[in-house]
Amino acid sequence: MSLTLYGSIPSPYVRRIRILLHDVDFHFEVIDLMNNEDQVKLLKISPVRRIPILKDQDTIIYDSRQIYNYLAKKLSLKALTIHQENLLTFIDEVNDSLVSVRLLNSSGFNDIQNTFMRNQYKRIKDTLRFFEKEITLFELDESDYVQVCLFCLLDWIAYRELVSLEEFKNLENFRNSFSSFERTKKNSPRL
Ligand SMILES: N[C@@H](CCC(=O)N[C@@H](CS)C(=O)NCC(=O)O)C(=O)O
Known part of the structure; x- marks a missing residue:
């Protein structure tokens, strides 16, 4: 699986995606929002500098709800009502x-x-x-x-x-x- 999740460890928005991906092989790229170097790294991927961000080869997704919807299709999970x-x-x-x-x-x-x-x-x-x-x-x-x-x-x-x-x-x-x-x-x- 070619998924990379960018996010911090304490963020509740990031944690929900980590839990969702519990059974899936993915790379977790830790971004410490308080660290200047990580902020530079984040800016290269997103002008709004919010996490989580999911990258799947050439596809990049910037919001946890969009990430859920994307993964629901990809992993055949139930769509939300x-x-x-x-x-x-x-x-x-x-x-x-x-x-x-x-x-x-x-x-x-x-x-x-x-x-x-x-x-x-x-x-x-x-x-x-x-x-x-x-x-x-x-x-x-x-x-x-x-x-x-x-x-x-x-x-x-x-x-x-x-x-x-x-x-x-x-x-x-x-x-x-x-x-x-x-x-x-x-x-x-x-x-
Ligand atoms: N609507 C976004 C919210 C994400 C969000 O607010 N993430 C926080 C971390 S918990 C963040 O990136 N904060 C960075 C900042 O405000 O500078 C989502 O669902 O992914």
Whole structure:
């Protein structure tokens, strides 16, 4: 298999693709977003400098959802339904809000009363509350891509200590169960 995945180890967007490719032979090209040389390497492949990026011979794909859709065809996986796409959009929204909050915090903007910050935290909490209920409808399935993405988000939140998950008991149970699968253990950001 001629697949190369470019990405960092802690990124939840990258981890979902690594989990998806659990049974597939691929090259993982580590990009440390904090490293200047890696930033130069990244700029050579993408002007927007976001990861994950997948390269399959002459084909290059720049977004995790597009990567899923590409791999679903290539590997004969199930296409996502509209409902699954919607759940994925909710997961991505929380992920993006947390990436923004983290960047602002590391740039010294810690004022959580600021309108932008307040809006991000509202979105994050309300969507986690939504999934706290929604998850009761899921049957645990390590090959379900939506569950994979939700797990990557929750485990990244826990790893980076971004938001307390204490009030989300169902989500915490889900995260613990998912952590025990072989396909999630080997790409933990804690390794
Ligand atoms: N919509 C993109 C989001 C990817 C994304 O935000 N990746 C983050 C890492 S978690 C990134 O590349 N951040 C670099 C930056 O913001 O400079 C996807 O689904 O692939």
